Amino acid sequence: MKVYREDEKTLQGRIDVLFWAVVAAFIVLASSFWYVQVVQAEKYRDLSDANALRDVTVRAQRGLILDRKGRVLAENQPSHTLVLMRNELSQSTRRDETHLPRLVRFVSTVLGLNEAEVTRRIEKGRATPVNLPLTIAEDLSIPQVASIEAGKLTFPALSVESTASRNYPNATIAAHVLGYMGEASAEELKRRPELRMGDLVGRRGVELVYDTELRGKDGAKFIVVDSHGRVKEEYDKLSREPQRGQNIYLTIDLDLQRKAEQYFMENEMVGSCVVLDPRNGEVLALVSSPAYDPNIYSKRFTSTVWKTILSNPFRIEVNRAIQGLYSPGSVFKIVMGMAGLELGVIDESTQFHCAGSESFYGRRFRCWNKNGHGSVNLEEAIKVSCDVFFYNLGAKLGVNRIADYSHLLTFGEQTTIDLEGEKPGLVPSESWARDKQKRKWYPSETISVAIGQGPLLVTPLQVANMMAAIANGGSVYQPHVLHQRQVNDAAGKPQTLTVAPRLLHKIHLDPQALSAVRTGLWRVVNEAGGTGAKARVEGIDVAGKTGTVQVVAQEGWVRADDLPFKFRDHAWFASYAPKENAELVVVIFVEHGGHGGSDAAPLARILYETVFADRLHGGGGRITSPQARATAPQPVGPPPGTAR
């Protein structure tokens, strides 16, 4: 019944070709197996009997972290790590059931840990390949190393590896920028195949964000060991040299950072300080106080130590500069003033009358000064921080225009600084109330927003970025902490890569409007009766704004048993200098600090004096003179590449 077609013969021929190709391939396979299983059988049987192929990770040295002048912020220290070879262990435990309990007892005696903790650390490695060493403890002392080596005959699965541990020589200084190290989690091990169980990886800050750059590439070698774990030979063929990680230079200036942190510590203040270079967005200091000691965090610690850290009421691991959300208070009046001028709602001479209070939408809003400020224009309103002036301005602008303008200055969104966990904050608007709150926006709320209260929430870094835009004439830069990286080019020669400033966007600012705001800010610091007088530096035109906020909402800080403290006002001081051709922005925030002028402003003075020290003691004259400017040294460290 079969119907043969014309081409059937061809088709059959092709199938035959396919068949013989398969036969040929099978013959190749069979002879390869013959070679491995018959010719080389003995060699592989030896390897199998010894169960002896051990692969050893040769760890790459992690890159250093240095400040902009090349001073070390994070380095490596030689250290000894106790590892467990689980393939060895399973062999030993098969021979002798008491082996594991004895090993646990031995390790706990040597390390001074309890047996449960040792068992927990061994259990943790269950899911990892048995051929890879499992880290049990780091930073062994020399006597401990000796004890382990002596015990190796009984416990061949134990072995001591020479590694490097991370050391932060300045302890808490710049801790929130640097971050710390921690053991790679199961999820990270999955996501990043280059990591091994027990590896330390960056957990926070620069250590996390630039982990790949800092890490380098681990090397490896295969060694053949006998049943006592003694090395018989090395398999050079499969070895690979480790590649060390890149050194990273930060924009941070250690001197400024240290001075700022000391100020917080000496005055027992909780808060944050951000110092920016308004010309390029470089972060010269970023303080969150109180700070942790990354040296303690970066060790594998017992659960008790963890509990102590977690129970700290100050939530020290929160980086307040980028994660603390606060009402901006009067500092927001700068934004209001710029918005009013730019959108043509007011001009420099527009006056509002302050009688100590005023009614809006059927509600009475009071100025902080009960007696009133009389008729004031923007410049004066900024100087005396008149609330009524800004109530009127807010009512004229409306919340949506305030919100749009705020977003231009990176409020309500991340500044995209190269640190992890930055919070966007909150800028309310009618659509926000409708979409997020499922309610109507009340016009009276706009009046609160106009003086930086209400639902408005900002981070200190956002305020600093806003001040930078005022200081440099409207350029909003991406703030960044990475200054330079040292990498090896294709030829293996070290090369320094410098981060170029990145302009997020440019806001058009009318020179006259800008001048009015800047003069107002200058008067806050430099005129009699100004609230920022404590930031005054003789010889430098500091411009700034204080702010005092009633506690409305904040993250990362709850201390219910201390109500009076809790309800104490927060203090802001946002500033830059010099008034024209600005070189530095300093923003300080003190939680429950009372008044911005008294608590925060003095630190600004200290920092300006540090940065502009040469100009102050050298010529003594105003730095606005062209000659003085020309000869003045750069305030922010050596040019790229000169770091040691």
Added chain:
Amino acid sequence: MSELRDTSFQTGPFSRLVSSRTLSRLDLNLLGTAILIAAIGSVLVFSATAEGKDAQLFGKQLVWIAVGIVAMLIFTFIDYRLLLDIALPLWIVGILLLGWLLVWGQETAKVKSWIHLGAFQFQPSEFVKIFTVLLVAKHFDSHSEPYLTLRSMLTLGGIVGLPVVMIVVQPDFGTAATFVPVAFAAVFLGGIRPRFWIIGTVIALLAAPVIWFGFLQPYQKERVMIFVDPQRDPHGSGYQVMQSKIAIGSGGITGKGFREGTQAKLEYLPARHTDFIFAVLGEEWGFVGVLVMLTLYLFFITSALRIAKSARDRAGTFLAVCLTSFFIFHILINVGMQIGLLPTTGIPLPLVSYGGSSMLMFFIATGLILNVDYRKFVNVG
């Protein structure tokens, strides 16, 4: 190759056991070999996993084999002509499923990890393989030229290329690569003129750098580089192949015996019940076991190709050859990587490696080949 034309299935080792008319028409050589291979596979899975946390996998494997045999019989007795008639709608449904996965299924469409642990849930791409083969066979049914025309090649490219592209986007290169043998078998069988060989070679040479720089993920490049230069990653696949070779080599001629393999059992060998199960065979049953297994596979392929030659129509021939090409591809790649002849990939050993998806797919493929044989005479229902 006249012995391949021989359709005297009555002489096979399993034929005498069955007397019923229906069963006697089945190619019991193929059917029996498939079940025998799966049975040996389950013994190997048992040996590889009997100790430790994976002990329950043997039971699961038996369930999968049972499900597979049922699926095989179903796909034997539905007339493949009927399946060809609805091949296009099936293929379209498959494409839509893949599209749905791309848009909605991010969480399930994960990249296969280095060590292939066998996906327990069935992936649409496995179905699409079968649908694609059906549509390829249907296409060639009406094509009776001695060589492929350009038009026919483009159609073929569309049928195989579209699902491949969609799987590559997932991105799952491993599964996408398993479509290659279908395209290859179809093109080879359809016939290619010399000038197309030249054009094809040129295109491949041009496409290689584009794929390398444009599409391959870093880890995939790394894998290719490691094959070229094993020193790049001694911890990963380098280690795996090393341990696999130690296991196989130490098995010697006769092996260490059932459940006596130490390399595999002591967890030195990763993926020992899935991708590297052949190494367990090599260690415990030695060179003899390896030869037996390879012979069984060769016998299976021989039977399948004989069925292809005796099919009643072109579609049947193409269907059987394309399906057989799956087996050939998987066997060669998997066995080849055990001793480092080929790069380590997540390609399972047909009917043996632990894992439901591939077990089901290969049993269905076997069923369809049996189907072609069952209906080689026009008068069979």
